[in-house]
Amino acid sequence: MTQDIRHILVLTQNSTLSESIRGAVPTSELTKISSESSTVSGMNGKAAELAFGHDLIIFEADPNDEAELNAISELSNGRRAGAVFIALTDGDVSFAKARRLHSAGVDDVLPTSISPEELTAVIQSSLTATRRKQTQATEGSSNYGSVIAIAQARGGIGSTTVAVNLARALQRQRLSFRRNRTHRVALVDLDLQFGNANVFMDIEDNGGFLKLIESSDMPDAKYMHSIMQKHRSGVDVLSAPLPIAPLNALRSDAAGTMLDVLRAEYDYVVVDLPRAMVDWLEPVLARAARLAIVTDTSVPCIRQSKRMLDFYREANVGLQVDLIVNREKKPMLRSQHLKEAEAALETRFAHWIPDNPRIARKAVDLGRPITDLFPRSDISKAFKNMAASTFAALPATTMTAR
Ligand SMILES: Nc1ncnc2c1ncn2[C@@H]1O[C@H](COP(=O)(O)OP(=O)(O)OP(=O)(O)O)[C@@H](O)[C@H]1O
Ligand SMILES: [Mg+2]
Secondary structure, X not given: OOOXXXXXXXXXXXXXXXXXXXXXXXXXXXXXXXXXXXXXXXXXXXXXXXXXXXXXXXXXXXXXXXXXXXXXXXXXHOOOOOOEEEEEEOOXXXXXXXXXXXXXXXXXXXXXXXXXXXXXXXXXXXXXXXXHHHHHHHHHHOOOOEEEEEEEOOOOOOHHHHHHHHHHHHHXXXXXXXXXXXOOEEEEEOOOXXXXXXXXXXXXXXXXXXXXXXXXXXXXXXXXXXXXXEOOOOOEEEOOOOOOOOHHHOOHHHHHXXXXXXXXXXXXXXXXXXXOOOOOHHHHHHHEEEEEEEEOOOHHHHHHHHHHHHHHHHHOOOOEEEEEEEOOOOOOOOOHHHHHHHHHHOOOEEEEEOOOHHHHHHHXXXXXXXXXXXXXXXXHHHHHHHHHHHHHHOOXXXXXXX
16 A cells, blocks of 8 residues: 555445445545445454555444444554544434544544535545654654553553563564564563563573663663563563662663663563552653553452553553453453443453463463463464554554664
8 A cells, every 4th residue: 555545445334325425535546435335343354454454434333332332442453553533423423422432443423414515524634634643653663663561450460461472472463565574572671679571481680670770871772782682582571670679779861761772773662560650650651652551350450440541641641541451351242340440441441361371371381472382372362463453553663774
């Protein structure tokens, strides 16, 4: 797909509506439009492929249909950088309805009764927005990789498991236009006191992080290169210091500089965060493109996730926060409890990792990512999907000359 051609997809079972949307799209050689007579949920397995291949997706949606909202949310997780979603709904678009659609990832909600002229104006401005967002993404991609921070709603919930396996799943992703190169991924263990990501990868701390903490100099590329440890999977790891360091021993400027140096070198920098809220989290959050809170759906975890969401969003207003439910299978239907939880959090649970103690235990004992040891397991599939949606949504430094 070339940069300048805008690919538009129309999804509706109403042929008259489909025709009027097609008629409202400004005609240009740089616009390609296709349509499917289907709802979003009716697209089943084709949804992710569609999200990746289009810049603007216009669909009819019923905000009261839970299955449809779930399908939109999944479609949105897999969208390409800069893609815009417009939903058309029957009747008045109340604030509550619009909000449900927005939290599923829709950018604009319009009534199906909208006039052709108004619809043309909205489509025109959405096409401009996709171009602007993609330019920003491409410009960003030539300079810096994306920092993905992983936090935990309670101790032992599985945040290190997520950090290790997401890092590996991202690293595995092949770049479509450079078939012989996969992503460069760094895993940084910032859980200074209890960090054990290196143990999950069978790596011994080389003392590099402690030296960085104790030094008054700012880390540069040469130093970071000397302390990053290569895991056989291809992920480079910065281990937490083996001797327990005071949490505030890391200086904020050193934390920020370290991440900047790594972002210049890697496509993704996955960071395992400590549970405590410390000063140096600010520069980390300021650089994060995305933050995942690993949680379960118990009331204490949901309450803690809410407190954390408020804290992180205050630190970085534009930060995209994903909730990852660990050790629970994605339910076929969302229970009342889940709906209430998502409403309280104002965020949907983006990913679900099933409980599979047997393989999780085996992987930690052998010091290998689950995704390497059991690539076809339910857990590995969840990480693969997670990496695919992260990959689609974030610009990677795929153009960086190295
Ligand atoms: N989906 C899963 N199914 C089964 N066991 C799991 C799963 N995810 C993690 N575990 C296990 O749960 C335990 C805790 O996981 P992990 O160390 O990743 O949690 P954590 O949140 O990083 O904990 P800590 O608070 O110590 O940093 C580990 O033994 C891990 O193997
Ligand atoms: Mg941990």
